[in-house]
Amino acid sequence: MMKSLQKFVLLFNLSITIIACQNKKQQAETIFTDTVKNQTEVFQHADSSIVAPIFPGTGNTTQDFVPANYKMDLEATGDLNNDGLKDAVIVLINTRDTTAVRPTLVLFKQGEKYKLHDQSFSAVEPKYRENGYPIYDYEKVDIDSGRLVISMQATGPAGSIKSTYQYLNKGLILMQISAYSMGAGGQTEQKIDLLKGTYTQTDINTMKEDMPNTTTTKSYEITTVLFKDSNPGKILTNAFNKVGN
Numbered sequence: 001m002m003k004s005l006q007k008f009v010l011l012f013n014l015s016i017t018i019i020a021c022q023n024k025k026q027q028a029e030t031i032f033t034d035t036v037k038n039q040t041e042v043f044q045h046a047d048s049s050i051v052a053p054i055f056p057g058t059g060n061t062t063q064d065f066v067p068a069n070y071k072m073d074l075e076a077t078g079d080l081n082n083d084g085l086k087d088a089v090i091v092l093i094n095t096r097d098t099t100a101v102r103p104t105l106v107l108f109k110q111g112e113k114y115k116l117h118d119q120s121f122s123a124v125e126p127k128y129r130e131n132g133y134p135i136y137d138y139e140k141v142d143i144d145s146g147r148l149v150i151s152m153q154a155t156g157p158a159g160s161i162k163s164t165y166q167y168l169n170k171g172l173i174l175m176q177i178s179a180y181s182m183g184a185g186g187q188t189e190q191k192i193d194l195l196k197g198t199y200t201q202t203d204i205n206t207m208k209e210d211m212p213n214t215t216t217t218k219s220y221e222i223t224t225v226l227f228k229d230s231n232p233g234k235i236l237t238n239a240f241n242k243v244g245n
Contacts, residue, residue: 052121055105059114062088065105069096073127078143081167085109087117089141089148091124098128104141106148106172106227118172122231123163124150136160148172150232157181163232172227177236192239197221199239218243 053067066072074091081087088107094100102125106118124141128134138153146166153160159181166175178191187204199220204213220243225235 053103055103055116055119057116058110059107059116060112062090062107062114065090065107065114065116066092069094070103071095073102074124074139074141076141076143076148078146080106080143080146080148080172081108081117082146087143088114089143091141093127099126099130101126104150118227120228120230122229122234123227125152125233147175148227161232161236163230165227165230174225174227174230174232174235177232179236190236190240190244192220192236194222194225199243201240201245203245214245216245 053070055065055067059065062072062075070092072090073093076089077086079086080089085108087109090105090107092103092105094102101121104120104123105116107114108117109115125135127139135158136152136154137156138151140149140151142149142151148165149162150165151160151162152158159179161177161179163174164176165172167173173194175195176191176193179189181188181190185205185207187206189202189204191200192198193200197219198217200215200217202213202215204211220239222235
């Protein structure tokens with residue numbers, strides 16, 4: 001009688017364990033399925049929410065290139081294509097959604113008019129976070145000695161990033177990216193020279209009084225990056241993941 005009871009208890013406990021394992025497996029599968037579903041919905045929503053505005057091919061002023069529900073956020077003038085005329089670069093912001101991507105237009109001066117030469121939806125990051133705070137404290141677009149320089153600086157986690165473009169072979173090409181970030185106990189400076197094919201990283205130890213630093217330079221060659229396809233932050237992250245310290 002005692003052996004039969006022990007056998008029954010053993011079988012009962014085994015059955016409970018099997019059922020519990022099956023429930024945990026089903027629960028895990030459900031969580032995984034829901035997660036994938038939610039991520040897919042987010043990606044689909046993000047894709048469908050990006051509606052690129054239509055810009056005119058020519059305009060008398062830079063303001064002629066600003067579509068409805070947008071305003072000019074940043075602007076720079078200077079000779080980009082070395083023809084002696086003052087070109088313009090404008091960054092636009094969506095007045096209905098300040099967290100949306102910011103179109104950046106390159107306008108070449110031709111006679112009395114401007115011609116839309118290039119545009120990018122990733123060269124400049126969105127201006128504001130979802131919580132309403134700006135990502136960067138200081139932003140500037142500049143045309144200096146035939147180069148387009150886009151600078152973003154922040155005292156917080158965003159750090160600073162500067163991207164430099166040059167007009168070569170009838171195209172605006174990304175030449176350099178440099179960035180600076182500061183964390184607990186250290187500072188990091190990064191630079192990608194796309195023309196030389198190098199990645200340089202300097203790490204500064206702020207925990208020590210003399211703040212020693214270590215600089216390493218590694219080969220990092222990527223294909224030519226046109227202005228319209230450029231995403232400096234993403235390029236820098238990819239470089240750090242591949243060859244960074």
